[in-house]
Amino acid sequence: MAVHTISFEPDDRYNAFLKVCTKPSHGEGKLAGVAIAVKDNISTQGVETTCASRILQGYVPPYDAHAVELIKSAGAAVAGKTNMDEFGMGTSTENSAFGPTLNPCDAGRVPGGSSGGSAAAVAAGMVRMALGTDTGGSIRCPAAFCGIVGLKPTYGRVSRYGLIAYANSLETIGPMANNVADVSLLMSVIAGHDRKDTTSHDKPYNHTPSANIKGLRIGIPEEYFGKGVDPEVAAVVRRAIGRLEELGAVTVPCSIPSMEYALAAYYVICTSEASSNLARFDGVRYGPAADTRKSWHAAYQDMRKQGFGPEVRRRIMLGTFALSSGYYGKYYAKAQIARENIRKDFARLFADVDVLCGPTMPTIAFKLGEKSDPLSMYLSDILTVPVNLAGIPAISVPCGKVQGMPVGLQIMGRPFEDERVIDVAYAYEQVVKP
Amino acid sequence: MVTEKDVEHIGELADIGIDTAELATFTGQFNAIVDYFDVLDRVQGNGAVARDLYNVLRDDVVEISLSQDEATRNAGAREDGFIKAPRVM
Numbered sequence: 101m102a103v104h105t106i107s108f109e110p111d112d113r114y115n116a117f118l119k120v121c122t123k124p125s126h127g128e129g130k131l132a133g134v135a136i137a138v139k140d141n142i143s144t145q146g147v148e149t150t151c152a153s154r155i156l157q158g159y160v161p162p163y164d165a166h167a168v169e170l171i172k173s174a175g176a177a178v179a180g181k182t183n184m185d186e187f188g189m190g191t192s193t194e195n196s197a198f199g200p201t202l203n204p205c206d207a208g209r210v211p212g213g214s215s216g217g218s219a220a221a222v223a224a225g226m227v228r229m230a231l232g233t234d235t236g237g238s239i240r241c242p243a244a245f246c247g248i249v250g251l252k253p254t255y256g257r258v259s260r261y262g263l264i265a266y267a268n269s270l271e272t273i274g275p276m277a278n279n280v281a282d283v284s285l286l287m288s289v290i291a292g293h294d295r296k297d298t299t300s301h302d303k304p305y306n307h308t309p310s311a312n313i314k315g316l317r318i319g320i321p322e323e324y325f326g327k328g329v330d331p332e333v334a335a336v337v338r339r340a341i342g343r344l345e346e347l348g349a350v351t352v353p354c355s356i357p358s359m360e361y362a363l364a365a366y367y368v369i370c371t372s373e374a375s376s377n378l379a380r381f382d383g384v385r386y387g388p389a390a391d392t393r394k395s396w397h398a399a400y401q402d403m404r405k406q407g408f409g410p411e412v413r414r415r416i417m418l419g420t421f422a423l424s425s426g427y428y429g430k431y432y433a434k435a436q437i438a439r440e441n442i443r444k445d446f447a448r449l450f451a452d453v454d455v456l457c458g459p460t461m462p463t464i465a466f467k468l469g470e471k472s473d474p475l476s477m478y479l480s481d482i483l484t485v486p487v488n489l490a491g492i493p494a495i496s497v498p499c500g501k502v503q504g505m506p507v508g509l510q511i512m513g514r515p516f517e518d519e520r521v522i523d524v525a526y527a528y529e530q531v532v533k534p
Numbered sequence: 535m536v537t538e539k540d541v542e543h544i545g546e547l548a549d550i551g552i553d554t555a556e557l558a559t560f561t562g563q564f565n566a567i568v569d570y571f572d573v574l575d576r577v578q579g580n581g582a583v584a585r586d587l588y589n590v591l592r593d594d595v596v597e598i599s600l601s602q603d604e605a606t607r608n609a610g611a612r613e614d615g616f617i618k619a620p621r622v623m
Contacts, residue, residue: 361573363570367571392619395621405551414563414564418568421564424547439583
């Protein structure tokens with residue numbers, strides 16, 4: 101196959117990239133010559149991959165993630181690695197060890213997280229598409245805050261092979277772009293079975309978006325417009341849903357009672373998985389070297405104290421606590437039951453409606469440094485985490501502005517009906533097109 | 535109520551390397567978060583969570599993989615093609 105190169109020298113004033121590939125090569129295919137930015141927790145052969153953490157500084161993966169292999173095979177040029185909250189732990193991209201990414205819509209505000217670099221790179225026009233990852237909203241939140249489109253695919257639809265694990269039972273790789281058609285195109289390349297990921301399903305995605313949503317039943321969960329949701333954001337989203345009704349969709353009020361437990365269940369599960377997954381970062385196999393003259397625990401503790409940022413250390417400790425004897429039943433076991441209840445609530449609703457709609461985020465992008473207390477940052481994830489707990493697909497599509505900042509409409513669907521959430525987002529996008 | 539002593543112990547278990555100056559901040563944040571987690575006390579339901587996938591493993595046959603050099607290249611300390619680690623005993 102012919103190999104070409106493109107020149108990629110972006111003006112990265114928003115600190116979207118941790119590493120820029122200035123002359124990436126590419127082949128032929130449906131993404132021929134398209135510059136795609138890749139989040140820095142997705143392995144890229146021969147290109148440093150740090151998860152925005154000092155503990156992985158200098159790590160050069162010897163292999164590509166499956167999704168990266170697929171975009172390269174389709175002709176894409178990997179334009180660089182994007183900034184993120186360290187290991188994906190955050191909602192603002194302020195937790196990067198290499199400085200925050202700024203929001204291209206207002207550089208005094210956060211781009212959202214954790215895939216903030218990918219969102220900013222797309223929003224600023226540096227790349228046409230990007231790969232992000234979504235553990236509790238990390239694709240949809242920055243998509244909403246930066247005014248782009250981001251899809252969190254059904255769990256198992258895109259291989260996680262080569263995605264550096266933070267919380268495996270929740271996270272997935274997904275596409276981000278300026279419009280729904282490009283998100284759909286990138287999804288068609290990265291979806292499909294991969295035997296290297298034991299949770300992978302054989303559900304390829306070959307879909308052309310359709311704007312016909314006549315007769316579609318849309319559930320409107322009251323919790324998505326309740327306490328903690330900015331009334332101005334809620335109003336913009338309600339107007340967007342009104343446009344879908346004008347296109348022939350039918351709205352049905354509904355409720356997700358188990359949402360009350362979603363955020364707590366999410367944080368117990370993700371921190372528990374993180375405490376186990378991140379045990380591998382010991383300065384032995386990758387990253388800066390541990391002092392081999394010291395004893396194991398001393399060398400290990402020194403390395404992890406210096407290498408991990410405060411949020412990562414906090415989450416590892418919270419997870420260690422939630423899994424410790426005496427507390428396991430109170431936290432981890434209960435969180436798993438709550439997760440199952442959330443899954444059942446969604447299944448019950450999807451027996452009656454085709455999709456659920458609400459805001460992606462409860463507010464517009466906040467100002468840099470505005471949320472310094474961890475719990476208040478966690479509370480921002482309330483509308484995105486239920487989807488990850490249930491493993492269902494959801495998309496965020498721009499639907500208006502509040503105080504000049506973008507607002508995202510979130511569309512959630514049945515498992516493996518990624519096509520349907522894409523269609524609804526596409527229908528909305530077509531009707532509001534200038 | 536999580537005490538500074540608890541946080542110190544958890545830090546030890548997690549090998550996270552906490553020093554005394556950080557203990558108060560971490561403990562305060564821990565308590566706020568753990569208080570929030572207490573909502574889970576009210577969760578109703580029980581039983582194991584069943585999934586339709588179980589131990590999805592491939593057959594144990596040798597396949598092409600990374601070479602020893604590729605697999606050890608990122609290690610901070612190497613010797614004779616092996617990874618050097620801090621002493622355990």
